[in-house]
Amino acid sequence: MAHLRELTAWFLHSKSINGAQGLEVTLAMRVAVAAQACLLILNLDIDCFDNWVEVILYPGAFRVNHEHMDAMGLMHNEANVLTGESWLRGPVILSWDDVERDIYHPQPGRNVVLHEFVHKLDGLDGVANGLPPLRRGMSRERWAEDFSAAYEALCLQVAAGEPTAVNPYAATSPAEFFAVLSEYFFTAPDVLKDCCPGVHRQLALFYR
Numbered sequence: 001m002a003h004l005r006e007l008t009a010w011f012l013h014s015k016s017i018n019g020a021q022g023l024e025v026t027l028a029m030r031v032a033v034a035a036q037a038c039l040l041i042l043n044l045d046i047d048c049f050d051n052w053v054e055v056i057l058y059p060g061a062f063r064v065n066h067e068h069m070d071a072m073g074l075m076h077n078e079a080n081v082l083t084g085e086s087w088l089r090g091p092v093i094l095s096w097d098d099v100e101r102d103i104y105h106p107q108p109g110r111n112v113v114l115h116e117f118v119h120k121l122d123g124l125d126g127v128a129n130g131l132p133p134l135r136r137g138m139s140r141e142r143w144a145e146d147f148s149a150a151y152e153a154l155c156l157q158v159a160a161g162e163p164t165a166v167n168p169y170a171a172t173s174p175a176e177f178f179a180v181l182s183e184y185f186f187t188a189p190d191v192l193k194d195c196c197p198g199v200h201r202q203l204a205l206f207y208r
């Protein structure tokens with residue numbers, strides 16, 4: 001616990017947490033974000049949070065426009081309402097409403113702060129693909145095997161319209177799978193252990 005306090009102080013000192021759309025960010029809000037984010041790196045190196053400096057808090061869920069090119073080469077502009085977003089080489093953006101909801105009304109498998117900062121760990125090697133730089137002694141092959149097997153099983157369940165043990169949003173991509181299953185690792189480890197023991201084992205080795 002003392003270490004989490006130190007890490008939180010380090011986070012507040014080295015990162016800037018700013019409000020958007022007129023949101024006034026208090027010390028309590030900054031501590032709430034920092035302490036949850038630092039849970040992820042409690043037993044990792046602080047270098048894992050090196051590749052960015054800013055956290056932006058919106059008062060509530062926010063709208064973003066994303067352009068993407070489809071297989072035919074046409075550009076599409078999609079508007080989405082998000083509770084959080086993490087840029088590969090940029091800020092982490094969070095909806096304060098949702099951060100607060102996770103604090104006062106926690107639900108197993110749901111934590112927007114953990115989710116977005118897992119994307120930061122994932123993107124440390126330049127690509128967010130569900131495979132972060134692993135600890136010394138861990139096997140990338142074992143990680144890939146355990147994650148792919150569980151990811152493919154979930155995608156099949158979702159495609160078949162079957163109920164899933166974890167949030168089906170995890171089936172969006174390997175990066176989202178890693179982020180969502182990390183939410184379970186910290187908030188509902190038993191659910192994770194039951195449904196994906198291989199992934200639970202890898203995450204236990206990774207986060208310790």
Ligand SMILES: [Zn+2]
Pocket residue numbers: 115116119176179
């Ligand atoms: Zn995500």
